[in-house]
Amino acid sequence: MSEIAVTAPSTSDAQPAEQEKLAFGGPVGALVMMTLLPALTLYLWASVHRHGGALVLPNAALLAELPRPSLSALGWLVGWCGFQLLLDVVLPGRDYVGLVQKDGVRRTYRLNGLASLLVTLAALAGSIAGGVVHGAAAVEQLGSLLITSILASYLFSVLLYLFGKPASTRAGDVIYGYFMGTALNPRVGRVDLKMLMESKVAMSGWLVLAILMAHAEYERTGAVSLPMMLVVGFQALYTFDFFWFEEAMLSTWDINNENYGFMLAFAFLVWMPFSFSLQSQYLVYADPQLSGAAALALILLNLAGYYIFRSSNLQKHRFKTQPGSKIWGREPEFIQTARGTKLLASGWWSLARHSNYLGDLMMALAWCLACGLTHLVPFFYFLYFAPLLVDRERRDDQHCARKYGADWDRYRERVPYRIVPFIY
Ligand code: NDP
Numbered sequence: 001m002s003e004i005a006v007t008a009p010s011t012s013d014a015q016p017a018e019q020e021k022l023a024f025g026g027p028v029g030a031l032v033m034m035t036l037l038p039a040l041t042l043y044l045w046a047s048v049h050r051h052g053g054a055l056v057l058p059n060a061a062l063l064a065e066l067p068r069p070s071l072s073a074l075g076w077l078v079g080w081c082g083f084q085l086l087l088d089v090v091l092p093g094r095d096y097v098g099l100v101q102k103d104g105v106r107r108t109y110r111l112n113g114l115a116s117l118l119v120t121l122a123a124l125a126g127s128i129a130g131g132v133v134h135g136a137a138a139v140e141q142l143g144s145l146l147i148t149s150i151l152a153s154y155l156f157s158v159l160l161y162l163f164g165k166p167a168s169t170r171a172g173d174v175i176y177g178y179f180m181g182t183a184l185n186p187r188v189g190r191v192d193l194k195m196l197m198e199s200k201v202a203m204s205g206w207l208v209l210a211i212l213m214a215h216a217e218y219e220r221t222g223a224v225s226l227p228m229m230l231v232v233g234f235q236a237l238y239t240f241d242f243f244w245f246e247e248a249m250l251s252t253w254d255i256n257n258e259n260y261g262f263m264l265a266f267a268f269l270v271w272m273p274f275s276f277s278l279q280s281q282y283l284v285y286a287d288p289q290l291s292g293a294a295a296l297a298l299i300l301l302n303l304a305g306y307y308i309f310r311s312s313n314l315q316k317h318r319f320k321t322q323p324g325s326k327i328w329g330r331e332p333e334f335i336q337t338a339r340g341t342k343l344l345a346s347g348w349w350s351l352a353r354h355s356n357y358l359g360d361l362m363m364a365l366a367w368c369l370a371c372g373l374t375h376l377v378p379f380f381y382f383l384y385f386a387p388l389l390v391d392r393e394r395r396d397d398q399h400c401a402r403k404y405g406a407d408w409d410r411y412r413e414r415v416p417y418r419i420v421p422f423i424y
Contacts, residue, residue: 024179034179038150093110096108098256099250120204134212135213149270164186185260199246210231221287225287227370247317275384278380278381302366304362315327351415355419361419
């Protein structure tokens with residue numbers, strides 16, 4: 001994997017605070033998030049696995065229920081990450097040159113995510129068939145695995161912090177740098193750590209957990225319920241799509257603009273696998289009744305969301321990488337920027353500036369609704385995801401306004417809606 005410096009690399013990776021408005025409230029906000037987010041994942045685990053999805057008061061009794069880290073959980077975590085690293089290194093892949101990133105560098109990535117997912121699922125099926133792993137054991141280990149992964153993300157972030165060789169030792173800068181990261185895309189040899197952890201470790205880990213939860217339900221009740229089939233099916237579609245269009249990840253904000261620090265380390269090791277699989281975890285115990293009509297409506301909602309999500313992301317990706325491609329049967333319209341690049345103003349990108357977020361939110365809603373309306377906790381994914389994408393859109397908007405200046409103003413005038421065409 002090689003790197004091509006397109007413009008002089010910026011020093012802003014190490015000192016983001018100097019050039020950009022501090023995200024998340026700066027060091028204080030970072031400290032709060034680094035405390036509250038892990039606590040929240042533990043709370044959600046206790047709600048689902050100890051109280052059937054009910055919201056309970058966070059009191060001493062709840063504290064006593066919280067899981068403890070264990071050596072066997074550490075073994076599973078290290079084994080999982082090691083297995084994904086091995087697949088990353090040994091499976092054949094194709095080299096793909098990404099976009100110019102925040103530091104002015106164009107990096108080449110070796111993509112083999114789909115093969116890796118298939119091998120992982122085959123290994124999972126073999127392990128379940130051979131009795132090496134099974135759903136009930138996964139449910140039993142899940143709490144320990146969660147707290148062990150949280151501790152691992154704190155430790156791993158120390159390594160990530162040291163990657164960027166930060167110059168400032170002021171406490172606020174250290175905390176903020178630890179949280180937001182000091183290096184954009186740290187690599188060890190050929191392995192891009194951010195890509196490995198986001199795609200193979202987090203995305204595949206999420207699907208593996210969801211499948212194990214379905215197996216746990218099967219072991220408990222002798223069948224896999226319709227809501228569980230829907231949730232695991234929807235999330236399998238999302239995961240397969242992610243790997244099928246793996247190169248589209250190289251035009252995302254995470255890869256090109258976000259440094260790799262605690263925020264992303266925690267997201268990939270903890271948040272994505274454990275909180276994205278909350279619905280399937282909940283369905284191990286709950287049995288919401290879904291009519292055929294309701295199931296059909298959820299399938300349609302998920303597919304419509306998927307279509308918007310996928311087609312909008314592909315439109316932008318193809319516009320950037322294959323400029324001749326038509327959009328909705330026409331030559332794409334665009335705004336030529338003074339920087340030399342173009343802003344797409346056709347297809348979904350003419351209806352709202354982030355229609356791709358709308359598609360994602362529709363799918364999220366379908367996954368949550370499959371769990372019925374008895375408890376709020378299975379809706380957690382949608383409830384946090386909607387404000388997250390609203391905030392992300394605003395941060396991206398500020399970033400683009402700084403980057404493109406008057407050209408971005410012209411784009412905003414032409415496409416006034418942020419996420420939902422004609423509404424928001
Ligand atoms: P985008 O893929 O929308 O990327 C935003 C970047 O695209 C901008 O910074 C800008 O980068 C470029 N851009 C914006 N508008 C235009 C335009 N009109 N024409 C050309 N380029 C444009 O954002 P994300 O990376 O946030 O999202 C990608 C997908 O990932 C989305 O579908 C989102 O829903 C999903 N996602 C999922 C999450 C999850 O937890 N499941 C979390 C976050 C995102 P530049 O100036 O460099 O070209």
